Amino acid sequence: xxxxxxxxxxxxxxxxxxxxxxxxxxxxxxxxxxxxxxxxxxxxxxxxxxxxxxxxxxxxxxxxxxxxxxxxxxxxxxxxxxxxxxxxxxxxxxxxxxxxxxxxxxxxxxxxxxxxxxxxxxxxxxxxxxxxxxxxxxxxxxxxxxxxxxxxxxxxxxxxxxxxxxxxxxxxxxxxxxxxxxxxxxxxxxxxxx
Numbered sequence: 001x002x003x004x005x006x007x008x009x010x011x012x013x014x015x016x017x018x019x020x021x022x023x024x025x026x027x028x029x030x031x032x033x034x035x036x037x038x039x040x041x042x043x044x045x046x047x048x049x050x051x052x053x054x055x056x057x058x059x060x061x062x063x064x065x066x067x068x069x070x071x072x073x074x075x076x077x078x079x080x081x082x083x084x085x086x087x088x089x090x091x092x093x094x095x096x097x098x099x100x101x102x103x104x105x106x107x108x109x110x111x112x113x114x115x116x117x118x119x120x121x122x123x124x125x126x127x128x129x130x131x132x133x134x135x136x137x138x139x140x141x142x143x144x145x146x147x148x149x150x151x152x153x154x155x156x157x158x159x160x161x162x163x164x165x166x167x168x169x170x171x172x173x174x175x176x177x178x179x180x181x182x183x184x185x186x187x188x189x190x191x192x193x194x
Contacts, residue, residue: 013127035088
């Protein structure tokens with residue numbers, strides 16, 4: 001049985017991890033993973049991969065593609081449900097293309113949709129930094145935002161080409177955002193009503 005995969009993308013502070021968890025809570029047949037949290041688990045284990053990962057994350061840099069894809073594929077295969085929602089991936093064009101090839105080759109993962117939770121840079125900045133801005137946190141946010149802005153158009157174009165991309169307004173009230181994502185997923189995957 002192939003896994004049905006939904007990717008949830010968005011700027012830092014778009015709320016994608018919160019949205020993913022809320023959707024999985026509503027539907028027992030969905031497992032939600034945050035790529036950032038999966039990578040932090042590797043760091044916590046103190047593995048060689050975790051140590052390499054930590055060097056990148058601590059600077060706000062993107063983790064190497066090989067580590068990212070390996071971590072992600074392991075999580076998807078081990079997921080207890082057939083429908084898997086992953087947020088925070090892909091973050092660059094190379095990841096998207098290599099992952100697409102792996103998904104097609106392995107053929108045990110069927111990419112159903114890519115949902116972009118879209119927010120403005122101003123909203124993202126306010127959510128991430130809020131009132132407690134340090135120079136270091138601002139630098140990391142600016143660095144992450146620059147990486148995001150550099151790649152998002154290519155990612156949108158790539159998934160739009162295959163009619164996989166759905167944009168949701170992430171600046172709405174969180175309940176509305178979750179309801180919009182939920183309604184869209186109901187069209188794509190047979191889900192039990194919440």
